[in-house]
Amino acid sequence: MEVTGEVADNRSDYDRAKEVEEFDETKAGVKGLLDSGVVKIPRIFIHPPENLQSASLDTSSLHFQVPVIDFDGFASGRWKGIVSEIGKAAETWGFFQMVNHGVPVSVIDEMIEGVRRFHEQPREVKMEWYSRDPKERVRYYCNGDLHVSKAANWRDSIACNYDDYLLDSDALPLVCRKSIGDYMECLITLKKTLSKLLSEALGLSSDFLASIDCMKTASLVCHYYPFCPEPDLTLGATKHSDPSFLTILLQDNIGGLQVLNQNTWVDIVPMKGALIANIGDLMQLITNDKFKSVEHRVLARRVGPRISAACFFYPSTANKSKPYGPLKEFLSENNPPIYRETHHREYQAYYRSKGQDGTSALPHFKL
Ligand SMILES: O=C(O)CCC(=O)C(=O)O
């Protein structure tokens, strides 16, 4: 019998599922692969060429930079200027870097070290935390969408869920308990400031975003991107936009994070002590496209590990099923609603079922 292309494809799909399962069962992540001595990346990590398009650091984009906003003096007269810079950045780039934001450099450095310590523990210790159950308050895993995506990313992660800002510190692994605890305390203060600044940048009263309770749960995901022996075949993170209302991101000094701007991948150059804020899909939805949730990705690199921590902000536990739609403040005859109402639970479920496949989840909610 002739073997048709279709049969061959099905067979490779079957193999992929099996290889993914076997890899997942090791509970050792990408770090475990490297520790076992691989020099060629397993094919479950190989991305199709369209994902890898211009996947090399391009110095020509260096003059073209995500806005850097200095929060210094926001309490004494600079407030209005900062509101205007944030508004412009949120409407165009969807991303900005923040300096003098009030989170001490020592807390940031210690956070990076804590994440490194967790991921560099012996495999047997880390395995205890390995889980794909989103109800676990703290879990370690390799690729949240491993069983859904067509190509896996070269990274491992640990996720911590701060429902309504609360997470018993005893729930965190001892090696990073203090680092994460101290960092999150500072980050929640910064998020409250950002909530006021973003509200005003939307032309609303400073307590507006707090009053609709869209950012009271924090989900912290700490990534570890080991060095990659074949960086041209895979990615650290596939092109995606975040399902949150707002994300605050910390990256170390390795680089590799890129944001899509006017169809060009632009490097977000690491700055010591800086934090990055980006608008999430649900913020774009409620502002009826005024603020943009912009696609970004992380390159795999021959240097590493690279460490980052993304903190996603969502509604409080009580409001996970509360409908959010385009706010009346952004609607008029000329600006009809673009999206239907949805709630965090529904959005998250759709996002998870789709996996990070290089396309945005937001158009699915268009009217
Ligand atoms: O590691 C990074 O810099 C980005 C991570 C990210 O985009 C995410 O977790 O959504």
Ligand SMILES: [Fe+2]
């Ligand atoms: Fe992201």
